[in-house]
Amino acid sequence: MRKYMMAGNWKMNKTVPEAIALSQQLCNLYNRDWDDVDIVLCTPSVDLRSVYTVLDFDKTDIELGAQNVHWEESGAFTGEISVPMIKDIGCTYCIVGHSERRDMFCETDEMVNLKVKALIAADMKPIVCVGESLSMRDSGDYLGFVTAQVRAGLAGLDSDEAAKVVVAYEPIWAIGTGRTATPEQAEEVCAAIRATVAEMFGADVADGMQVLYGGSMNPGNVESLLAQANIDGGLIGGASLKADSFKQLIEAAAKA
Numbered sequence: 001m002r003k004y005m006m007a008g009n010w011k012m013n014k015t016v017p018e019a020i021a022l023s024q025q026l027c028n029l030y031n032r033d034w035d036d037v038d039i040v041l042c043t044p045s046v047d048l049r050s051v052y053t054v055l056d057f058d059k060t061d062i063e064l065g066a067q068n069v070h071w072e073e074s075g076a077f078t079g080e081i082s083v084p085m086i087k088d089i090g091c092t093y094c095i096v097g098h099s100e101r102r103d104m105f106c107e108t109d110e111m112v113n114l115k116v117k118a119l120i121a122a123d124m125k126p127i128v129c130v131g132e133s134l135s136m137r138d139s140g141d142y143l144g145f146v147t148a149q150v151r152a153g154l155a156g157l158d159s160d161e162a163a164k165v166v167v168a169y170e171p172i173w174a175i176g177t178g179r180t181a182t183p184e185q186a187e188e189v190c191a192a193i194r195a196t197v198a199e200m201f202g203a204d205v206a207d208g209m210q211v212l213y214g215g216s217m218n219p220g221n222v223e224s225l226l227a228q229a230n231i232d233g234g235l236i237g238g239a240s241l242k243a244d245s246f247k248q249l250i251e252a253a254a255k256a
């Protein structure tokens with residue numbers, strides 16, 4: 001049985017005092033039912049240390065993730081942060097290849113693959129984002145496009161390494177737009193992702209892998225999305241920025 005995951009992607013939101021306040025609110029709301037869900041907060045890098053301190057003090061099982069990382073361990077890469085840096089600060093997860101980074105910061109599948117490998121080599125868990133644009137969806141070949149992103153992002157891993165990966169399907173046309181994919185649309189692509197992972201790494205890895213949906217997930221649509229066989233949780237932007245809405249998503253996963 002796969003565990004559900006609710007990962008909040010705070011994107012470029014929350015100053016340090018705001019980040020402390022939100023993580024403290026979530027710790028205060030934490031109850032033992034939440035143990036059934038993998039909960040991850042992916043904060044801006046400047047917030048990681050403070051949020052780690054809150055999570056560590058409260059001894060909840062909420063885990064910490066970064067939103068991006070460079071694949072080199074150190075060097076002349078102004079503005080970047082490395083895997084050893086985010087690991088040392090307490091991260092166990094890192095988002096890789098978010099569509100905003102692919103679109104706005106020119107991240108390629110090759111860079112995504114280098115980051116995935118660097119994280120796995122450090123025993124960390126990448127949350128690899130894939131998803132098509134609206135024009136790609138309208139063209140009809142969105143399944144080919146998304147599964148090619150999966151193949152490229154996970155290329156060169158062995159099955160033990162692939163077992164550490166989480167994949168998040170985030171159709172770009174549903175991110176921050178309020179226009180969620182229907183449960184059937186999301187399920188179709190998440191099932192194709194799992195089938196691709198099965199082809200690459202075998203049925204055991206595919207059966208164990210958490211495949212998330214992201215794109216305007218909210219308390220109103222979460223139950224119908226989680227009811228799908230191949231959707232194991234969410235990567236959540238807007239609805240993760242308030243304790244009350246994120247709590248509702250976690251509780252839906254705990255009950256699902």
Ligand code: 13P
Pocket residue numbers: 009098170174175176177178214215216217235236237238239
């Ligand atoms: P929204 O939940 O705000 O649509 O963002 C989704 C997302 O991009 C998470 O990574």
